[in-house]
Amino acid sequence: MQAVILAAGQGTRIRPLSASLPKPMLPVADRPLVAHTATAAADAGADELILVVGYEADAVRDYFGAEFAGVPVSYAVQKEQSGTADAVRAAQEHIDGSFAVLNGDNLYEPEAVAELFADGPAIGAVRVENPSNYGVLSTAAGTVTDIVEKPADPPTNLANAGAYAFPAEAREWLDVGKSERGEYEITDVLARVVDEYDVSFAEMDKWLDVGRPWELLEANEWKLDELERDVRGNVHEDADLRGDVVVEEGATVDAGVVVEGPALIRSGASVGPNAYIRGATLVGEGAKIGHSVEVKNSVLSEGASVGHLSYVGDSVLGRDVNFGAGTNVANLRHDDEAVKFTVKGDRISTGRRKFGVVAGDEAKTGINSSLNAGLKLSAGATTKPGEVVTRDR
Structure with a gap:
């Protein structure tokens, strides 16, 4: 399983900490934030890490090099900030089979990522108190039937945890059109996968989206x-x-x-x-x-x-x-x-x-x-x- 890790975001919500350092490179305990994501992927059995980088890409390259935790590392550059599917599309030439996508500014438990890899096609899910702030999954008989972005009336309390295991065919489905927000969304690719496959969900007991400064404190507390x-x-x-x-x-x-x-x-x-x-x-x-x-x-x-x-x-x-x-x-x-x-x-x-x-x-x-x-x-x-x-x- 190849793991595509998205680390190109500018981190505008966590400013001023990301003014000159990519958000995924901010410190969490003994390593940068994105290194925890990479460690979880490596521990879960990824055989290659593909890091999608953007501005200040050298900081990411200098830290990871050509190998991390015994797993080969390659790099793709997202030239414009045009959504998550656009970021994965930057890695398209590196993908040659089934692949996972993980947000490089999220913290995951390795066991949950391993379950995601094993159950693919799958999406990571986390139960939250206020699901209307997230992409929310609809499910039936243990499979995902739909995902809706920030619904006013959420069908469940299962939120999208920004972790996906895609079949190899999904590589060709990355050229989706822009969403209503004017971006290329990975959830639109997921919708195609849901139409073609039974997509399971890997529920995560512990997960954190590090988007704002106090969440960096929470990440370090964890x-x-x-x-x-x-x-x-x-x-x-x-x-x-x-x-x-x-x-x-x-x-x-x-x-x-x-x-x-x-x-x-x-x-x-x-x-x-x-x-x-x-x-x-x-x-x-x-x-x-x-x-x-x-x-x-x-x-x-x-x-x-x-x-x-x-x-x-x-x-x-x-x-x-x-x-x-x-x-x-x-x-x-x-x-x-x-x-x-x-x-x-x-x-x-x-x-x-x-x-x-x-x-x-x-x-x-x-x-x-x-x-x-x-x-x-x-x-x-x-x-x-x-x-x-x-x-x-």
Whole structure:
């Protein structure tokens, strides 16, 4: 089974994190987001991975190379953002038999992907509370009879999980016309398959579509929770590591530091002295957490730095972000309502009672800055010393 992994999206909903790094390459625990998808496909028995890439394709190629997890890797370039079927069509020349399609910004359980491969033609499905926000499957006698995009009156609570196993003939059905949204939709190809075959559905107990910044936090919460304690870095004898904490070789944890797992401190990172890390926290390669800093349930990307006497909670910091000494992040509304965040110009609920800030690559705060809950700092944005920031910038 060939596995086509879609990794060409621009990730506009997860901005500013994807301003200069493809969304599928954003960090989730010990690897990029799309690498978890590729791992699930490899573990499920894929004999080739075909990565469909777009802008910043070199970042994906440099990470995966010609082989990943013992499986050969090839690449296809989607030149325009014209829908999922258009993305798969970019890989058409590589497809020579039955094939699977997986979204490179989704997290799947390998067991569910293996079931998808085995039962093909098939579609991955997940039960959701609000099916009208998704493509919804109609089923009968264990097979899929129809799929409707975001219906007002959903026939079931089975949502499309963005995972498909197609027969070889579907390669010739990729040249579908545009949908009402003006895009080439993979669900239109699926409709043809449903007409020709009995299509089963592989129900997924655990699944996540990582489209917005707080979902990157959720992805890290999932994958960091799977870690087992492994301490290979330089940890001071007076540091206190509690639970499942991973300190990679080349990382440094200084005296007085307390780390409550699950947490991952990557190679080249430094923590402390007297810092406190708790919750599901990723400290990326070369990242720095200074003296008496508290970091809770956050993602610090490669090269990010949080100066001494600072607090960062439920936040995502992009690459080479620098928070000056005394920077404090608010992550809770006084009215105890869910924190809102700006996505593509609209202020929407994150569904999270606690959510801090999202800082794009190379954003910088002056000392003693105060950042409001649900705040977005664009790539390269700055704050003044002592500034109270309540609006996106």
